[in-house]
Amino acid sequence: MKKCEVCGKEYIKNDNEFLKHFPEFIRKNLEYIPACECLEESKQREMEELERKRVQECIKNKVKKYKDISVIDKRFLNSRFENADMNNDNMQLAKRYAESFLRKDKQVGLLFYGGVGTGKTFSTACIANYLMEKGKTVLVMNLGLYLNKLTTGWGEAERDILEQVEKCDLLIIDDFGAEKGLDNNQTGWRAEKIYNLIDGRYRSEKPLIISTNLNFSEDEEKCEITEKFSTQGQNRIRDRIIDMCFPIQVTGKSKRGLTKKDLIEFIS
Incomplete structure (x- = not known):
C-alpha cells in the first residue's frame, strides 16, 4: 500500500462516484x-515561497538601479555573524536583534553611535545579511551619495526611492552625518531632504537602523545630531530618530587598518 512520504500514513480507497466517468487508466x-x-500543505508552501521570491526579486530589481546610493559592496556582503567576534556585547545584541526581527511583528530601530572604526557598520551589515538570507528586503x-544625487536633478528617482524606503522590511542609513560636498547655502535643503526620508520611514511604521560617528546625548544641547541637523531652532530630524531608534554606543579601539598579523599571514 502506498504511503505518504511526509507523515507515513497509508493511502485510502477513493470512493468518489465521479471517478466512473474517467477512463480506466485515470x-x-x-x-x-x-x-x-x-x-496540499507542501504545494501551498511551494506557492508561498515562489511568491516571496517573486516579490523579493521585484524589489531587488527596483533598488538595483539606485546602486549609486548603496553601500552593499563585497566588504559589506562578507560581514556576517559567523565571521564576527561574538564575545563582543554589541555583536551579541546585533545577533539577538536580527533573530527577534524574524519572530516579532512590531520591530524597533537602532542607532549605533561612536568613534570611527569601532564596528558600527560591521554590526549593521551582519544584521542586513542575516535578514536578507532569511528573505527580508533590506535597503x-x-x-551622502543620496544627497549628492539629488543635487543633479534626481527628482523623479527621489520619489521612487522614498517609495522603496516605505516598502522595504528594514532601512539602514550608514555613516549618518558624514555627508560632504554641500555648501552652507544648502544646509536647509539638506535637512529637508533627510527629514523627508526619515519621516517617510516613520509614517510607514517600519524599523530603521542608523550608524553614525556623531555623538548622541539625551540632552539636546549636547547632542551632535541636534547641532548638525537643527534648522530654525527645530530638531525635527533628531526627534524622529529618537522616536524610532534605541541608541547604542559602540566603544573600543578602532579595528581599521592592517596589522602585523595580516602581513605575516599574507607573506607566509
Missing part, C-alpha cells in the same frame, strides 16, 4: 488517495 491512478493533507543607503 481511475487506476486515482484508486487510492492520501489520507492526510501533507501534499542600505549612504546618505
Whole structure:
C-alpha cells in the first residue's frame, strides 16, 4: 500500500462516484488517495515561497538601479555573524536583534553611535545579511551619495526611492552625518531632504537602523545630531530618530587598518 512520504500514513480507497466517468487508466491512478493533507500543505508552501521570491526579486530589481546610493559592496556582503567576534556585547545584541526581527511583528530601530572604526557598520551589515538570507528586503543607503544625487536633478528617482524606503522590511542609513560636498547655502535643503526620508520611514511604521560617528546625548544641547541637523531652532530630524531608534554606543579601539598579523599571514 502506498504511503505518504511526509507523515507515513497509508493511502485510502477513493470512493468518489465521479471517478466512473474517467477512463480506466485515470481511475487506476486515482484508486487510492492520501489520507492526510501533507501534499496540499507542501504545494501551498511551494506557492508561498515562489511568491516571496517573486516579490523579493521585484524589489531587488527596483533598488538595483539606485546602486549609486548603496553601500552593499563585497566588504559589506562578507560581514556576517559567523565571521564576527561574538564575545563582543554589541555583536551579541546585533545577533539577538536580527533573530527577534524574524519572530516579532512590531520591530524597533537602532542607532549605533561612536568613534570611527569601532564596528558600527560591521554590526549593521551582519544584521542586513542575516535578514536578507532569511528573505527580508533590506535597503542600505549612504546618505551622502543620496544627497549628492539629488543635487543633479534626481527628482523623479527621489520619489521612487522614498517609495522603496516605505516598502522595504528594514532601512539602514550608514555613516549618518558624514555627508560632504554641500555648501552652507544648502544646509536647509539638506535637512529637508533627510527629514523627508526619515519621516517617510516613520509614517510607514517600519524599523530603521542608523550608524553614525556623531555623538548622541539625551540632552539636546549636547547632542551632535541636534547641532548638525537643527534648522530654525527645530530638531525635527533628531526627534524622529529618537522616536524610532534605541541608541547604542559602540566603544573600543578602532579595528581599521592592517596589522602585523595580516602581513605575516599574507607573506607566509
